[in-house]
Amino acid sequence: MLVLNAEEVRRALPMAEAIAGMKRAYAALSTGEAQVPLRGRLALDDRGASGLFMPAFVPGDGEAGDALAVKVVTLFPENVPAGLPLIHAAVLVMDPATGEMVALLEGGTLTAIRTGAGAGAATDLLAREDSQVLALFGSGAQARTQLDAVCAVRPIREVRVYSPNHDHVLRFLRETQSQPGVELQPAGSPAEALDGADIVCTATTSSEPVFADGDVPPGAHINAIGSYTPAMVEVPPETLGRAAVVALDSRSACQAEAGELIAAVGQGLLDWDATTEVGELVSGAARVRQKERDITYFKSVGVAVQDAVAGQIVLANARRSGLGQQVDL
Numbered sequence: 001m002l003v004l005n006a007e008e009v010r011r012a013l014p015m016a017e018a019i020a021g022m023k024r025a026y027a028a029l030s031t032g033e034a035q036v037p038l039r040g041r042l043a044l045d046d047r048g049a050s051g052l053f054m055p056a057f058v059p060g061d062g063e064a065g066d067a068l069a070v071k072v073v074t075l076f077p078e079n080v081p082a083g084l085p086l087i088h089a090a091v092l093v094m095d096p097a098t099g100e101m102v103a104l105l106e107g108g109t110l111t112a113i114r115t116g117a118g119a120g121a122a123t124d125l126l127a128r129e130d131s132q133v134l135a136l137f138g139s140g141a142q143a144r145t146q147l148d149a150v151c152a153v154r155p156i157r158e159v160r161v162y163s164p165n166h167d168h169v170l171r172f173l174r175e176t177q178s179q180p181g182v183e184l185q186p187a188g189s190p191a192e193a194l195d196g197a198d199i200v201c202t203a204t205t206s207s208e209p210v211f212a213d214g215d216v217p218p219g220a221h222i223n224a225i226g227s228y229t230p231a232m233v234e235v236p237p238e239t240l241g242r243a244a245v246v247a248l249d250s251r252s253a254c255q256a257e258a259g260e261l262i263a264a265v266g267q268g269l270l271d272w273d274a275t276t277e278v279g280e281l282v283s284g285a286a287r288v289r290q291k292e293r294d295i296t297y298f299k300s301v302g303v304a305v306q307d308a309v310a311g312q313i314v315l316a317n318a319r320r321s322g323l324g325q326q327v328d329l
Contacts, residue, residue: 118306122298126289
């Protein structure tokens with residue numbers, strides 16, 4: 001079995017390749033070709049923590065072969081004040097022809113990159129081609145890969161970062177390597193971050209909207225990727241109600257877990273039938289942005305097809321580059 005640590009996973013999963021892989025994964029999910037049970041959840045209520053178990057099989061598309069993997073994730077919110085990662089994860093990659101366990105990948109890095117890449121795929125499909133200003137809510141690992149992904153598909157020139165904890169924002173700015181020609185700066189308020197923004201990314205675990213609906217600029221595209229339970233809400237339900245396109249990674253997963261969508265539907269602002277899956281945008285089965293001033297929205301709670309395809313990419317690149325350590329089981 002090949003074992004890859006976080007840095008080796010990062011080297012083996014470049015963002016552009018990850019974005020292309022996520023488009024393939026989403027398309028397979030929406031057409032029903034992929035096999036993806038709804039992820040299992042283990043609730044550790046006494047400590048506000050949970051475990052997630054995410055298997056998936058994605059058939060090959062002619063260029064890439066079949067992908068088979070399972071990811072195990074733990075989320076312990078109390079880790080954050082203690083200076084520990086919120087998420088611990090591992091991805092087990094299997095040979096789809098024999099069932100052999102062929103690779104074990106550090107999953108926190110893979111999750112962050114594939115989540116960013118999923119938003120990058122949606123941004124490529126929905127955001128205005130001339131988008132140059134990004135408003136980024138959140139300052140953790142997911143925020144970093146959101147930044148990388150959006151910059152990979154649009155000519156971003158200005159990034160405004162907002163978090164209630166200003167020290168976290170300053171640390172994010174110190175530790176984040178800006179791409180050439182991209183100016184990163186702190187925002188003093190959500191409204192300041194949104195002023196003139198073309199793309200908005202939320203990467204938080206907030207239980208209430210992180211900005212006001214009235215501050216969302218016309219023509220903005222929103223990626224909401226932080227919240228993952230019915231109790232979490234990052235984007236105002238009113239914004240979803242007036243969005244021209246509401247795209248989801250998985251409708252069934254979002255119906256079970258996406259708090260802001262559940263709230264919007266519950267308030268009569270949105271109907272599930274009015275939503276589309278991003279895989280349908282990839283295949284052309286659903287419409288993308290029609291007008292410059294349309295607001296578009298993408299919601300990701302994370303689906304296992306992303307991990308299977310990302311794991312497949314990592315394994316192929318690791319084998320070509322000699323990354324990882326071979327271990328006999």
